[in-house]
Amino acid sequence: MRDTRESRLLLVLLIAIAFALITVDIRGGENSPLDSARRAAASAFGPVENGVASAVDPIGNAIGAVRDSDARHNRIADLERENAALKARLGSDDRTRGRAAELDKMLKTAGAGRYxxxxxxxxxxxxxxxxxxxxxxxxxxxxxxxxxxxxxxxxxxxxxxxxxxxxxxxxxxxxxxxxxxxxxxxxxxxxxxxxxxxxxxxxxxxxxxxxxxxxxxxxxxxxxxxxxxxxxxxxxxxxxxxxxxxxxxxxxxxxxxxxxxxxxxxxxxxxxPPRKDPRDTVLPPPAKPKPTPTVTVTATPSAGGSADPSGSASPSAAGATPAGGGATPAPSPTRS
CATH class of the missing domain: 2.40.10.340 (Rod shape-determining protein MreC, domain 1)
Structure with missing residues (x-):
């Protein structure tokens, strides 16, 4: 449209009509004469708005997800830094406790010798x-x-x-x-x-x-x-x-x-230095010797004879050697 005197007058007229309709609608409240026209416009343009929203929402969600992922990434990085700091502090605490124990042991040694x-x-x-x-x-x-x-x-x-x-x-x-x-x-x-x-x-x-x-x-x-x-x-x-x-x-x-x-x-x-020689008092108490386990062997008598404490089996009655040292011959079988 060319910028002419008629087009400018038309624009001013449309703006004046729009303001008049807005004023009438506000003053009318729920009984506004434009309410029926608003509902008709909503019925006509509602499906179009929903379609546009459906098309635009994934894009908006993607943008939001990217924004949120940056926030989550920053939070993960913060947590990793906090975790590393905590591990360093725990390691330092362990070392501090170890050195404190070492210092305490040294002070006890010095105290025992009056150094x-x-x-x-x-x-x-x-x-x-x-x-x-x-x-x-x-x-x-x-x-x-x-x-x-x-x-x-x-x-x-x-x-x-x-x-x-x-x-x-x-x-x-x-x-x-x-x-x-x-x-x-x-x-x-x-x-x-x-x-x-x-x-x-x-x-x-x-x-x-x-x-x-x-x-x-x-x-x-x-x-x-x-x-x-x-x-x-x-x-x-x-x-x-x-x-x-x-x-x-x-x-x-x-x-x-x-x-x-x-x-x-x-x-x-x-x-x-100490005022007098502490002699052996600085030495810690000697370690107690560990007990040596002992094994006790119990002899079990066999069927043909019993075992003596020395581990040798005593002779049986059938093959016993008499006190005189001679062997007793075994009895000969007899026929019936």
Whole structure:
């Protein structure tokens, strides 16, 4: 349609009629004269609207599903992140509980020996100062740590401090080949020197070559002059092998250390030695030996004779040997 003066007048007229019909319909309410026309229009256009809605609804549902899938995907991602965080927290809690138990065990050991200790954490391993078996701890001179202090944990002797910086220290472990500590045997008090052998047991030389030693005997540190580098009474290890006696002036033993040097975490540096030697009091109570099962055999008499306790069957009446040692001949059959 061309934009002319007549078309504009027609448009204005149609708009005015529409407003007039709306006004009449509103004022008429339920008795509106246009109600019949509305119902007729609904009857005519209702099927068309339903058809259009049926055609459009799948598209709308698909769009809604895509929108909802994004929301579900985001929720799944959130749940996965929460699950990962929960697992990490649980793992951290397990580690925290383990370290707390380790710290508690170390404090009990220090309390039994009346050692004043400074707790530290192993932060590095390796030959920092040219040693083959060393660890670095996160405590140094600023924490009161000095060279030649005894290092222990809840199990026993870890080593001694060799190098100190303001915030860290290097500890030479007791299994290092350059490590030697004076020891005292539990109960017998026999003295000796234990030397590290790397990943093998400690090598112990007793001063008394005739000392009576057996597998399972335990030893502690003898202590040094002025308690440097070793305080007395720290558990060292347990004898696992006794070498045969020789012509040497000393006796050699193999000792399994109480400390696991490959899994060190929390350690304590003895900054205050005990006022008196704790002797064997730091050692835990010895393990009770397991009972050895015994088998009792009960002999059952046979039909021809009974079994004696030694396991040999007693002779029967028919084939018994008389006291004189001669054999009794069997009776000859007789004819009737």
């Amino acid at each position: 004043g200790i400074k707790g530290a954490e192993v932060i590095a391993i390796g030959a920092a100062q040219g040693f083959s078996w060393t660890v670095t701890i996160d405590a140094g001179s600023d924490d009161g740590i000095a060279r030649d202090m005894t290092v222990l944990n809840g199990d026993g002797l870890v080593g001694r401090v060799t190098t100190v910086s303001p915030s860290t220290s290097t500890v030479l472990l007791a299994n290092d080949p350059d490590f030697t500590v004076g020891t005292r045997m539990e109960k017998t008090a026999e003295l000796g020197f234990a030397t590290g052998q790397g990943d093998r047991p400690l090598r112990l030389q007793l001063l008394n070559s005739k000392a009576k030693v057996r597998k399972g005997d335990r030893l502690i540190t003898f202590g040094s002059r002025a308690d440097r580098p070793f305080v007395p009474g720290v558990p060292v290890g347990e004898v696992i092998r006794v070498d045969p006696l020789g012509n040497d002036l000393t006796r050699t033993l193999q000792v399994r250390p109480f400390v696991g040097f490959t899994k060190l975490d929390i350690v304590g540096i003895v900054v205050q």
